[in-house]
Amino acid sequence: MAITAHLVAPDIYQARIPLPYQLNHVFCYLLRDGSGWTIVDTGLNWPEAQAAWFAYFEQLGINPKEDIRKIILTHMHPDHFGMAGWFQSQSGAPIYISERELHTVHYIWYAWAAREVNMRHYFQKCGLPENLVETAIQAGNSTAALTAPLPKQIEPLPADGQIVIGDRTFSIITAPGHSDGQALFYHAPEELLLSGDHVLLKITPNIGLWPESDPAPLARYLASLDALCDLPVKLALPGHKSVIHNWQARINELQAHHAQRLALLHEKSARGITVFQAAGEIFDLSRLTQHEIRFALAETLAHLEYLGDTGALQREDGDVYFFKG
Numbered sequence: 001m002a003i004t005a006h007l008v009a010p011d012i013y014q015a016r017i018p019l020p021y022q023l024n025h026v027f028c029y030l031l032r033d034g035s036g037w038t039i040v041d042t043g044l045n046w047p048e049a050q051a052a053w054f055a056y057f058e059q060l061g062i063n064p065k066e067d068i069r070k071i072i073l074t075h076m077h078p079d080h081f082g083m084a085g086w087f088q089s090q091s092g093a094p095i096y097i098s099e100r101e102l103h104t105v106h107y108i109w110y111a112w113a114a115r116e117v118n119m120r121h122y123f124q125k126c127g128l129p130e131n132l133v134e135t136a137i138q139a140g141n142s143t144a145a146l147t148a149p150l151p152k153q154i155e156p157l158p159a160d161g162q163i164v165i166g167d168r169t170f171s172i173i174t175a176p177g178h179s180d181g182q183a184l185f186y187h188a189p190e191e192l193l194l195s196g197d198h199v200l201l202k203i204t205p206n207i208g209l210w211p212e213s214d215p216a217p218l219a220r221y222l223a224s225l226d227a228l229c230d231l232p233v234k235l236a237l238p239g240h241k242s243v244i245h246n247w248q249a250r251i252n253e254l255q256a257h258h259a260q261r262l263a264l265l266h267e268k269s270a271r272g273i274t275v276f277q278a279a280g281e282i283f284d285l286s287r288l289t290q291h292e293i294r295f296a297l298a299e300t301l302a303h304l305e306y307l308g309d310t311g312a313l314q315r316e317d318g319d320v321y322f323f324k325g
C-alpha cells in the first residue's frame, strides 16, 4: 500500500509516521506556507520514519532544502521532537517550540546522562522493584537513541502568541498537563485546532508527574480542559488516533475518566500505598511493556499527588513515596 498524506483541511496534510511501540504511529502535519511548507511535529528517528517522510516529500513534491520554511513542535516528547534535528539537517529550517518546553528539552535531551540518574532515583522512590528499574532505564535509553541528532539551534515560539503559516495566523494556546508547556495552534476563522496530545480519541493522554515536571500536572491539566471546553472547535488535528470532531464531548469524557481514577485511587489508598502498588490497582502491570511502565508510574503519581494536594490523602516523602487515606 502506497504511503499517502491525507488532506485534512485546505493546504494541511496529515502524515502518519510509524513508531516502534504499542502505540505505533504519531501524526505530524504538513502545512503549505507560501511557496514552501511548514512541518508540525516530526516522529522518532528510525529507518521506517525516514522512509515515510521521504514518501510524503515525493507525493507532495517537497525538496526539503528548498521548501521547508519552519519546523514547529507542539511539545518535547520524543515522538514529536525526535526527528527535529534530522529535519533541520535536511532543510536548514528553524525549529520552534514553547519557551517552557525548550527548558525541558535542555534538561532531558541535552543532558541525558544526568536525567537518567534522576530517573533511577525517581523509580526507586515510586517503589519500583530493582529489576524493573533496570529495564525501565534501558527503555528510556532506547528512546533517547532515536531522539537524534539533536538540533543545532531551537527558537522559542513568538512571544506575541501568534504564528503565521501560509494564509493562516494561528493563535498559540498553552495547554499544560501532558507536558508542562505544550502549545496548541488555533485558527479561529475555521475553528481549526492543531491539538497535539492534549485531547485524544480512544486513548487518554498521559498526565504524568516526572522529575522535571512543574508541580500539580493533573490539576493544571483539568483546569486547561475546563478552559478549552468552550473553545469552538470544528476540527482538531491530534498527535495520535483519529481527528476529532466532537471536541467538547471528548473533553467531558476525559474529565469523567480522571474523576473516576481519582475516586478509585482514593479508595485503594485507605491503608497506605506506594506508587508502584497504586499503579497495580489501575493498570495490569504484567501486560505493560517496559516503556509503558514508565508512563504508568508517572500517571499514577500525578493522581496521588493531586489527592495529596487536596488533602484527601496524607503523603510521606521519605526514601519511598507513600500515600495513605
Ligand SMILES: [Zn+2]
Pocket (backbone or CB within 6 Å): 075, 077, 080, 178, 197
Ligand atoms: Zn506527548
